[in-house]
Amino acid sequence: SGRAAAAIPKFKRLLAMNERAFDLHQFLGEAYEATGRIDEALGEFAYAALLNPTSLTPLISAADVHLKRGDIAAARKRLADAARVQEQSYHVQFLTGRIDEREGRLPEALAAYERAVALNGATPQARARLAALAARLSRWDLSERHLRVLLEMGYQPSRTYLGLGRVAQMQGRAADAAVNYREALRLEPGLPMAIEGLRSLGIQ
Numbered sequence: 001s002g003r004a005a006a007a008i009p010k011f012k013r014l015l016a017m018n019e020r021a022f023d024l025h026q027f028l029g030e031a032y033e034a035t036g037r038i039d040e041a042l043g044e045f046a047y048a049a050l051l052n053p054t055s056l057t058p059l060i061s062a063a064d065v066h067l068k069r070g071d072i073a074a075a076r077k078r079l080a081d082a083a084r085v086q087e088q089s090y091h092v093q094f095l096t097g098r099i100d101e102r103e104g105r106l107p108e109a110l111a112a113y114e115r116a117v118a119l120n121g122a123t124p125q126a127r128a129r130l131a132a133l134a135a136r137l138s139r140w141d142l143s144e145r146h147l148r149v150l151l152e153m154g155y156q157p158s159r160t161y162l163g164l165g166r167v168a169q170m171q172g173r174a175a176d177a178a179v180n181y182r183e184a185l186r187l188e189p190g191l192p193m194a195i196e197g198l199r200s201l202g203i204q
Contacts, residue, residue, distance in 0.1 A: 004034035022052040060091045090120035124155040158188035
């Protein structure tokens with residue numbers, strides 16, 4: 001946040017020279033958000049959206065802020081604006097999934113995450129949420145498939161092995177679960193959830 005705070009006056013000086021610079025308003029909004037100045041961030045995102053109505057970025061940024069604040073209705077409104085720009089985009093589908101999940105609409109959220117992954121499989125965040133939500137819905141095979149892709153991507157390996165351990169344990173594959181919990185502990189010594197997983201299998 002210190003770096004973001006230092007950037008704010010710089011962006012303001014640049015905007016004083018060119019107040020219609022869309023990207024500067026977006027950057028200033030992000031800096032405001034990072035420093036907790038949420039209303040000012042939303043104002044900059046709104047201005048950026050007016051200056052560049054074909055860009056998803058300020059709309060997604062604003063929706064994300066509203067979602068973090070727990071204002072689901074406002075997040076939905078900005079999401080609808082983004083969908084009118086480009087509905088079949090990774091960012092729109094990922095945000096759809098996050099909002100659906102927050103609302104407890106878990107099957108709909110799962111479908112949205114699957115669409116996001118299909119649109120951009122190289123970005124791990126949607127795949128990680130997909131794997132976690134699939135496990136919550138007892139879609140073990142689906143969860144495991146995406147966890148293994150995340151491992152290949154090198155995404156948070158200790159936590160991914162932990163997830164694989166939980167999936168294996170819920171399927172009754174105790175030996176596989178133990179292997180994954182131990183690997184999670186090797187990568188992150190002392191990881192409490194991996195220790196607890198082994199204990200639940202009767203392994204100290």
